[in-house]
Amino acid sequence: MPVRSALIAALAALVIGGPGLVTSAGAGARPAPGAADVYVSPVGQDAADGTGAHPVRTLTRARDLARSRAARSDGDQAVHLASGTYRMAGPLVLDGRDSGQGGHRIVWQGVGADSTLISGGRKVDGWRPTPGRPGLWSAPAPQGLDDTRQLYVDGVRAQRARGEVPVGLSVTATGYTATADTIARWRHPADAEFVYTGGEPLWNVERNGLGQWTEPRCRIAAAQGTTITMAQPCWDNSTKRVEFPDRPGRTVSMVGPGRLTNNGKASYIENAYELLDQPGEWYLDRSAHTVYYLPRAGEDLTSADVEAAAAEKLVDGRGTQAAPLHDVAFQGLQFGYATWLTPSKPEGFSEIQAGYTITGPTGWATQGLCGFVDGGTCPFASWTKMPGNVSFTYGQRIDIEDSVFAHLGAAGLELGAGTSDARVRGSVFTDISGNGLEIGGVDGQPAVSGVEVTDNHLYGLPREYHGGVGILDGYTQHTTIAHNQLDHLGYSAISLGWGGWPDKIGSPATPNPSHDNVVRDNLIHDYMQLLDDGGGVYTQGLTGTSLGDGEKVTGNVIHDQWGLGKSVYTDNGCTYETVQGNVLYGAAYANVASRHTDYRDALGNNDPTLIKGNWWEEGTADSSSKGLVTSGNRIMAGLSDVPADVLANAGIEPAYRGILDRAVEAPAVPEAPARVGTSSGGADGLYVTFNPSFVEGGSPVTGYTAYALRADGTEAARASVDVAEFKRLGYVRVGQLGAGQGPFRVVVTARNANGESAASLASAPLSPSAASVLPGAPTGPRLRTAARAATVAWTPPAVTGDAKVIGYRITVSDGRVVAVGGRDVLVTQASGKGMFRVLGGLDPGTSYTVSIAAVTVAGVGPGVSATGTTAAG
Structure with missing residues (x-):
């Protein structure tokens, strides 16, 4: 047998006889091979017949063969994917013709998520040192790669080159006037993107977003001399949001400010050749068709697998109301190396909350403002949702098991309009630019119903659009989110509901079809690591028609919040929510936010809410106040006060806990800390606080080091702190700076078993100063x-x-x-x-x-x- 044929036969045999679903993950068994099955291999040929001995190469060809053989199947029909990488220039498009027949399923079956990768990436080869730039390497961009926002080196995400804005800026109607022409003299100023990080203002850390829960991004359109023109419509959508004439400062959207805060000052600037100064940073020069990269310690670009994310979608399930896609499963697969290019375009990323954005040339004035402005689009608050790199609309009985969603540039998985009775189980979501998993929407499309999200691990996200959440659920019915673990997240873990903001002006929440949604028995910890005003479980708007069919948040263990927020956050207009039997501790200022006036009538009642039988630190007494009932909650001084079975029941169930050990990323140093702020620590020192690294590089962060830098960039002093001490105090003190010295700027690094991270962006300059006046009394x-x-x-x-x-x-x-x-x-x-x-x-x-x-x-x-x-x- 020729070598190539022998290899294909061996791969096919591996598909048939090799390991299927990871048994420790507890997923169901693979379907038995049948006559209608199709076999695929990265070394197959699309001219082959798709049998075990002669697999095809592409998923599109496999789809077509599966369609043609469906009538021959007397059970579940499988598309067997051999181990290896399946590179996708565009998505695998599925429609109603690709559905299971006769009560059976079509199962897209990989060898295992560690072995079978559906990739939107393009390999970057030919790396050479860059003349005149010691340490910098470059390579030709892959043919056909016109743009990307993500680059990965041996499975580790690289950071687009970034740094502080090098000039002072004054806001104008179309952008900025700069204090110097520095940016205009860059190679390609129109590639650069301003990033506006929200968060609560703290010490000398400023709030620069559209609310402390947001991180909008807008690209430069042009820079000439000291005039910087920003891309439209991103700029108008971020600076001109319409306000009520009689309520200065109150936007008609009722979510956040009408313009970028802090006089439009950006937190930092990203994506310019001139900003390449930290290990792990990269830049794509599109006109020169060249990729630049500063390697991290130990990386060898002559042998590394460098992948540029190219495709924007990997799987696109396009069912319709008349012809839904149904009875389809995906098992033992990894989806990775896809991008999302809209934020790089003039549309930008004008965030409003949880990855929803304002879009279009008049978005700032009309989008989602139904009933409050002339021409406002309906329903109220129907802003633009971030797309999923894997997505389904009008899908019935779509099952995803034992799979990995990682190295992705948009949301990971989107179960969109018209989806019903879908299951996502035993899977991992990490290293995703935005939301991990999206369910349903808020734009008036048919509601999603009967979705079960169970026993999944979502962590280390969002990587780029930091206002994203682990699980985003819109207007849905009979959704169950249970026994998942969500940890190390930049903002909220689970966000449900929408449209409750009109209560800010005394109006009722937007009517919606939500009811019978349950969030139970999840383990949530180390969340809100970058932004503020969120929660472990965040809800606003109407959740049902009564406490009977309203949202239930029960049996969850939620702890160790970093930002300013709550464990369970019942925000504006949240009505008919039950919060019962949860273990809630380590929140900033509330375990449950609960009292909101019910504006559906003029009786002055509260939105009906039941808070019962929780273990918490808040200690609020039992009461019944106009619809808000607080009953039987227990103060906990420690975990020993909580029944062991309650703690043991939360999180991933035993049969699936193997996914907690699944290594998705190669070992790496942590991501750099963020939002470094300083305060006087006495005559010769500074107190330093920062947001910790929620992307740990596959090994827990063990400590941090703060470096105080003189004006010339040389080190004046440093101080290290371990993770436990930093958690206890919230700051580290850098001393021995010398009385009367300074000002100093501070950068911070994180360390784990793999080494020390790149340095954070620097704090604002500050000099130590003695303090003698005592604080007032609380x-x-x-x-x-x-x-x-x-x-x-x-x-x-x-x-x-x-x-x-x-x-x-x-x-x-x-x-x-x-x-x-x-x-x-x-x-x-x-x-x-x-x-x-x-x-x-x-x-x-x-x-x-x-x-x-x-x-x-x-x-x-x-x-x-x-x-x-x-x-x-």
Whole structure:
């Protein structure tokens, strides 16, 4: 037998007899081979007959053969994909003709997600050192690659070249006037993109987005001299959002400001050759058709697999209402190396929330503003959803199991309009630019129903559009999101519902078809690592018609939030939600946000909400207030206060936990920390805070190092902190800077078992200064008691002296002194939000007095006291 034929036969045999679904993931068995099956191999030939001995090469040819053989199938029909990479110039398009017949399925079956890759990437070869730029390498762009936003080196995402804006900017109607012509003298200024990171303003970190939950992006259209013209319509959609004439500052969208905050100042600039200065950065010079890259330590470009994401979609299921795509499954596959180019175009990325954007030339004035402006499009809040690199519309009984969605440039998987009875199970979502998984929409299309999302692991995302979420659910019915693990996320973990914002002006939420949606038994932790004003589970708008069919958030364990927000966030217009039996701790200022006025009538009631039987730190007492019922919640001083079976039940079920060990990325250093801010740490030091690395590089981050830099860029001092200490305090102190010295800028790196990350973008300059004025006293002290524990709650002081609050000291009448630190100390001070901590080990039926005092570098301020008696044991 010729060598090539022998190889194809061996690959086909591997498909038939090799490992199928990963048994530790608990997915169902592969279909038995049948006469109607089709075999595919990366080394097959499309002229072949698609049998086991003669596989075809492309998925499109396999689809066509499966169509022609469907009538011969008396069971599930399989398309067997041998191990290897299937490169896609465009998507595998499926329609109603590609459906299972007679109650059976068509199963697109890979050898395993670790072995079978459906790729939209183009390999970049021919790397050489770049003359005149030590350390920089270049290679010709692959033929036909006109643009991309993502590059990967041995499976590790590279960072588009970025840096601080090199000039001062003043906003104009069409862009900016710069203080110098620096940008105009760059090679290709029209490639560059301004990025506006939201987040709560903290120390000398500014808020630059369209709300602290957003990170919009707009490209430069042209730069001539000191005039910078921004691309349209992105610029207008981000700076001209229409406002109510009688409510200055209140946009008709009712979501965020009408224009970019901080006078339109960008947080940083991205995608220019001149910004290549950190290991792991890259740039595509489109006119020269050349890719540039600064290798990380240990990378050898002469042998590395470098992939540029090229295709924008990998699978496109195009069912219709009349002819849906149905009874199709995907198992044992990885989907990767796809991009999304709209943000690079004049449309840009004018974000409004959760990856939804305002688009079109008049989007700022009309899009989704139904009923509030002339010409407003309907329904209200129907903005443009980020697309999925794998997507389905009008799909019935679409099953995805034991698969991986990684190295993707848009949303990972989209189950769009008209989808029903779909399942996503036992799969991994990571290294995705935007939302991990999207279900349904908000644009008036037929509702999605009966979707089950269970036993999946979503982590290390979003990588590029940081306002994205792990799971985004729009207007859906009978959706179940259960037993998933979501961790290390830039913003919220799970976001449901929409259209509740009109309650900001005393109007009811947008009517919608949502009902009977359940979020239960998920494990969510280390979320909101970059942006603010979100939650572990975030909901707004109407969730049903009663508490009976309204949204249920039950049995989840949600902990360790970094940003400013809540564990379960019931935002504007959230109506008929039940929050019951969850374990909620480690949030910034609330475990559950719950009270909103119900504007569907003029009775002054609250949106009906039930908060019952949770274990939490918030400690709010039982009450029933005009539709808002809080009942039977328990203060927890530690996990030992929670029944072990409740904790064990949350997260991925035992049969699927093998996916937690699945290595998707090659070992790498962490992503650089972000949003570095400084505050005076005394006469010779600076306190430094930052957002941690939520992309860990396949190995946990173990610590951070802050470097104080002089004006000439040389190092003045450094300080390191391990992860546990940084979590406890929320900052690190860099000392020995010398009295009267400075100003200094600070960069921060992260480290793991694979090494040290690239440096973060630098903080604003600041000089150390002595502090002598003590902070004022906190206000509003409360002691919320149970039998053996109590929640101490207070509001940060309005006056902080001449230094920032870095902690609190709680003195208890039983003699204990409790030091309070952490990120919530820092973010609640800036925002004036409340604080709380739990005291455990108390005696039942005993009176306790606590005193709370703020701490700055100047010392401990005056205390304020509260007294309470614990319940009888």
